[in-house]
Amino acid sequence: MRRWIKKWQKVIVWGLAIAFIAGIAFWSVGTYIAGRAKANQENLSEEVVGYLEVKGQQVKDKDLQVTYRQLEQEYQNLLMFYGWQNFDPLFDEPAQKALLLENILKENVVIYYAKQEKLFPSNKEISSKLAEYKKQIESNESLLKYVKTYYGSVDNYLDKVIKPDVLRTMAVEKVRDKVAKVSEEDMKKYFEENMNQIKRKYDKVDASYVNFEDKTAAEKFLAEAQNVGFDQAATNLNLQPQIFSGLTRGLFEEEYENQIFSAKEGEIVGPIPFASTFYVFKINKSFVINNFDSFKNSDGYLSEMNSLQSERFQNWYDSYVSENEIKLVIKDEVYNVWSKINKVSRFEDLVEIYQSLVKKLFAEDGSLLPDVPDTMKSAFLALLDKVRTFANDDEINSLGPIKDQEKKVVEYLYNFYPSLLRVAQAMYRVNPDNVDAKYNYFSLLYSQIKPYLLPDYVPYILQTILELEVGLESIARNEDAPKEYRTTAFYNLYDLTKSIGDKTSAKFYLNELRKLDPNYIDFDSALQELESGQ
Structure with missing residues (x-):
């Protein structure tokens, strides 16, 4: 197993983390409206969960208030759009709903401005946009069937479900175009100020390459390639050229980088040192930004323009909120706490939230109060996780x-x-010697990552694989643990190592399991399967 881990560590050059919950910029909340879900709202309240205050006064406009029903509908739409399932109801769901609620309220600030400045779309503009959606729906047979089944007709669906969001989205776009418009002159200035950064992001080369451990061998190949051609030189030396598509700046030292990105298509460059290896490249295709016109024709132009506009929009929003003394009010106590935890980044603020939660959760004698929502208790644990990140012992x-x-x-x-995995993990952390807690946590953890034990995913979950190996090993080797725990741990270690292609370790754990319980599985078939590579 250790040898297998070492092999993977050589190829991993990025962070070993996946963010499962991504915040949505408040001005793009409406972009997923074409995939609206029909949320189950029978038992949801019309009570207001969030609203705006302007100069200390609550905004009474119902369009700018958020109800529990609306929040749940937007949450279900979000889950459908991203394909998220089985969110942890104690940690993920309240955190995500608090974030979503704040994003809706931020969008409501923009709508408030649109109403003040009369920037709403015309009926003609709305009708044109709805006609686009109607055409899309009618061209998709399964979607058309869904709409007719639940809404009776496409027109009814567009009017009741899509139109309100179209109106809001188009209003936000009009505000953005007014307060954060980016002209071509703006982009020229932006290009002049950020040319090096832009070139690092968008200069690209597609190349064939061969590599050598010895510089002299690389130089000899380069000379041969310049005489007979790159491919023929590789054939003469029984080398198989590799393809590097989308090579960008930043990988090699600047001196050698400039050789690659100044070369013309078909040109051979090298030797290019990297670590202890020497590369020779043949440039197959090159796109290099040399001036504003080439930048304007690049894939990055629109991306950078959108980024600049988003930055300006955010700056406008911050100034508008400050100048008009606008406050986002979250009435719901649980979502209010989670919203604060989502945003907190200073130890002083953590202390304030901690002290507030202690008063809500614990009696004067230190006992846990019984009537506090469980999502408030989970917020306390999430807060402590942040405390450990920002504070010393x-x-x-x-x-x-x-x-x-x-x-x-x-x-x-x-x-x-x-x-729940997060709860099981916390229980194991506070009771590390409790074999029941340890077994439950590592069993749940393995169940969660098992679907991702594929070559493409392994680099992202390597840390978790290491944690699992150590945890399962400690259970399997614990002679005081119940036999059921030990056999399950050995089997999971066998299954884990088999899944990631570590046959040596898989065979070892299979034999250990056989010693512990010869009748646990059909061991001869399992060993035969390992040997055959199935």
């Missing part, structure tokens, strides 16, 4: 009896939600 200990408080909350939640 002395700062943490100065806050109060955090370990005792955390243990009470964790044990309470574990009693009701032992199958």
Whole structure:
């Protein structure tokens, strides 16, 4: 297993993390309206969960208020759009809903401005946009069937579901075009100020290459290639050229980088050193930004223009909110706390939230209050995770009896939600010697990552694989643990290593499992399967 891990570490040059929840910029919330979900809203309240205040006064316009029903509908739409399933109801769901609620309220600030400045689209503009959606729906047989089944007709669906969002989205676009418009002159100035950065992002080369461990061998190949051609020289030396598509600046030292990106198509360059290897490239295709016109014709022009406009839009929003003393008010206590935790980045703010939560969760004698929502208890654990990120041990200990408080909350939640991974992980953290907690956590963790044990995903979950190996090994080797735990741990280690192609380790764990329980599975068939590579 260690040898297999070392092999993967050589090819990983990016961060080993995946962000499962991405915030949506408030001005693009409406971009997914074509895939609207028919949310189950029978039991949802029309009570307001969030609203705007301007100069200390609540904005009474119902279009600028958010109800529980609307929040749930937008949440379901979000899940459908991104294909997210099985969100943790204690951690992921309240955090995401709080973020979504804040984004809707931010968009409502833009709508408030649009109403003040009369920037709403005309009926003609709305009708034209709806006609585009109608054409898309009618060209998709399955979508058309869905719409007719649930809404009776396409026109009814467009009028009841799509039109309100079209109106808001077009209003936001009109505001953006007014307050954050980017002209060609703006882009010229932006290009002059950021040319080097732009070239690093968008200069691209497609090349064939061969590599050598010895510089002399690379120079000899280069001379041969310049005489007979790159491909023929590779054939003469029984070398198989590799393809590097989309090579960008920043990989090689500047001296050698300039050789590559100044070369013409068909030109051979090298030797190019990288680590202990020497490369010789044949440039197959090259796109290099040398002036504004070439930048304007590049793939990056529109992307950079949108980025500049978004930056200006954000700056306008911040100024508008400050100048008009606009406040986003989240009435719901749980979402309010989660919203604060989502945004907090200073230890002083963490302390304030911590002290507020302690008053809500614990009685004067330190016992856990029974009537506090479980999502408030999970918020407390999420806060402590952030505290550990921003504070040192002395700062943490100065806050109060955090370990005792955390243990009470964790044990309470574990009693009701032992199958939630985050809860199981917390229970294992506060009770690391409890074999039941350890077994539950690592079993759940393995179940979660098992679908991703594929070559393309392995680099992203390598840290988790390492954690699993250590955790499962400690259970499997623990002679005081129940036999069921040990056999399951050995089997999961076998299954894990087999899935990632580490046959040697898989065979080892299979034999260890056989010693512990000879009747656990058909071992001869399993070994035969390993040997055959199936």
